[in-house]
Amino acid sequence: MLYLIYFILLHVTLLILSYFVSVFIHELGHAIPTLVFGKKDVNVYIGSFGETKNSVRIPIGRLIIHLEKNPFKWTKGLCSSSEQFSINKNLIIFFAGPVASILVFVTAYAIFVSYEKFDAGDFFLLIVLGTSGFAVLSSLIPRKLGEISVKTGLPLYSDGYWIVHFIKLKGQPETYFQATTLISKKQYKEAEDLLATVDDGKQKKNFYELLLYANLQARNYAKAEEVSNHIFEKFKHTANDYYYRAYILIIQKQLDKALGYFQKSLQIDPKSAQAMNGIGYCLSHLHQCEKAIQYFDSAILLFPKFSHAYSNRGFAKIKLKMLDEALMDIEHSLSLDSNEGETYKNLGLYHLEKNNFDEAQSLFFKAKELDADIYMIDEYIDELKQRRG
Numbered sequence: 009m010l011y012l013i014y015f016i017l018l019h020v021t022l023l024i025l026s027y028f029v030s031v032f033i034h035e036l037g038h039a040i041p042t043l044v045f046g047k048k049d050v051n052v053y054i055g056s057f058g059e060t061k062n063s064v065r066i067p068i069g070r071l072i073i074h075l076e077k078n079p080f081k082w083t084k085g086l087c088s089s090s091e092q093f094s095i096n097k098n099l100i101i102f103f104a105g106p107v108a109s110i111l112v113f114v115t116a117y118a119i120f121v122s123y124e125k126f127d128a129g130d131f132f133l134l135i136v137l138g139t140s141g142f143a144v145l146s147s148l149i150p151r152k153l154g155e156i157s158v159k160t161g162l163p164l165y166s167d168g169y170w171i172v173h174f175i176k177l178k179g180q181p182e183t184y185f186q187a188t189t190l191i192s193k194k195q196y197k198e199a200e201d202l203l204a205t206v207d208d209g210k211q212k213k214n215f216y217e218l219l220l221y222a223n224l225q226a227r228n229y230a231k232a233e234e235v236s237n238h239i240f241e242k243f244k245h246t247a248n249d250y251y252y253r254a255y256i257l258i259i260q261k262q263l264d265k266a267l268g269y270f271q272k273s274l275q276i277d278p279k280s281a282q283a284m285n286g287i288g289y290c291l292s293h294l295h296q297c298e299k300a301i302q303y304f305d306s307a308i309l310l311f312p313k314f315s316h317a318y319s320n321r322g323f324a325k326i327k328l329k330m331l332d333e334a335l336m337d338i339e340h341s342l343s344l345d346s347n348e349g350e351t352y353k354n355l356g357l358y359h360l361e362k363n364n365f366d367e368a369q370s371l372f373f374k375a376k377e378l379d380a381d382i383y384m385i386d387e388y389i390d391e392l393k394q395r396r397g
Contacts, residue, residue, distance in 0.1 A: 024079045026135035028054065030112060031085040034143050037108025038087035041101045043070055046091040055081035057164055058088065086164070092192050094185070095174050102170045106147050112140040152277075163277070177214060181206050184215055187222065196225035213243045220252055227381060229259050247277035254286055259381055263290045281311040285320060292324040293383070300324045315344035319351040326357050334358055349379030357388065365396050 035052045042050045048070070055076025056063065063074040076082065093101065113136075120133040150168040165173075177184070183206045190199035200222040207219065216239050223232035236253050243249075254269035270286035277283065288303035304321035307314055322337035335358055341351045356371030372389050375382055 022132040023135055024082060026132055027139055028079070028082045029136055030109065030139035030143055031082060033112050034105045034109045034140075034147070035085040035087045037104040037106075038101055039071060041097070041104050042087065042089050042091070042093075045093055045097045045101070046089060048089060048091045050087065050089045053086040053088075055079075055084065057084065057086045092189060095177050098174045099171060102167045102174070105167050106144050109140045109143040109147070113137060113144065116140065163279070176212070179212060180215060181211075184218060187218060191218070191222060191225070194225075196222050197228075200226045200228060200231070209238070213239065216243075217248070224252065224255065229256060229381075232256055247273045247280055247283065250276070251280070251283055251286065254290075258286075258289070258383060261383070263293055266290050267294070279310060281307040281314055281317065284310070285314065285317045288317070288324070289320050292320060292327065295327070297324040297327045313344055315341045315348060316350070318344070319348065319354050322351075323354045323357065326354065326361060329361075331358060331361060347378060349375040349377075349382050349385075351375075352378065353382050353385055353388065360388070360392055360395070363395075365392060368392055 250273035257266035267290035284307035291300035319341035325334035352375035
């Protein structure tokens with residue numbers, strides 16, 4: 009009996025270690041060129057896609073390893089850096105992970121075939137062969153991983169997806185990359201103006217997606233609508249295309265139409281927390297708050313740090329007179345992001361419901377200062393004035 013327990017524990021331990029070796033070396037393959045090319049810290053996550061709450065932080069110079077405490081989660085990993093790189097350097101970085109896995113596979117195979125009899129060491133090598141081989145194949149196939157980043161809430165994609173993406177970018181004008189750098193510095197108007205100088209209506213879709221994003225961030229919504237129309241006329245539609253069209257429609261106060269576009273976005277990408285949040289936003293302002301909360305709940309389940317979803321769920325609960333729960337959601341949203349105008353608007357609405365008029369006014373003005381285009385902000389300020397008499 010003791011031998012059986014020992015046998016099981018040994019092989020489970022070897023299985024866990026084999027996954028760790030395969031994942032760690034794959035992510036280290038990405039990390040090494042990132043460290044060489046850049047000057048900032050590089051984060052490697054073993055056992056998560058960016059979560060640090062239940063991880064042990066191991067700093068090694070500029071390399072920061074975040075090791076998940078639960079070893080049964082060591083089957084996944086992520087390498088990330090905030091640094092911007094050229095196309096060729098990005099191609100090297102994304103190729104390096106699969107190449108590292110290939111080296112692990114070849115090394116494990118060479119040692120495995122040299123053994124004359126099968127033992128625990130062979131079992132370990134056999135699992136490493138399987139996990140590293142799977143890592144090569146799964147990472148090189150261009151695809152969405154079905155997971156989202158816990159930091160951004162955005163979908164995660166395979167190495168193969170990004171390799172194809174950067175190869176396609178090779179045909180973009182130099183202006184595109186200059187604009188990308190400006191956007192990374194939050195110089196959206198400058199990026200928009202720069203891209204406009206080479207827009208001849210014949211650029212690739214990546215170009216117009218970047219131009220659309222720059223216009224939206226610069227709050228040039230009229231131009232953003234033009235670019236969105238061009239994308240819908242000339243290219244195959246993606247979930248992001250429908251999402252950004254819905255966003256523009258909200259600015260134009262066309263919530264019924266926006267709802268339809270958010271729903272189309274979610275049909276294409278059923279795990280889009282952003283689309284769920286957008287649907288909930290429209291429903292809550294169309295007086296379907298109970299249904300809206302279901303979408304916010306789903307978005308938060310997918311992305312627990314989604315500040316917008318907490319804020320918007322707080323709005324829906326205000327409308328349902330669930331004020332205590334609403335306040336908890338809104339305050340949690342502020343703890344995640346203290347610079348979001350919509351959240352201050354919702355906190356102002358909470359205080360308006362509590363007849364705290366001075367506090368509501370201060371919060372409405374702060375919301376408008378952060379974002380003058382917040383939906384219905386002027387109407388809520390007018391309502392405050394009327395209620396004060």
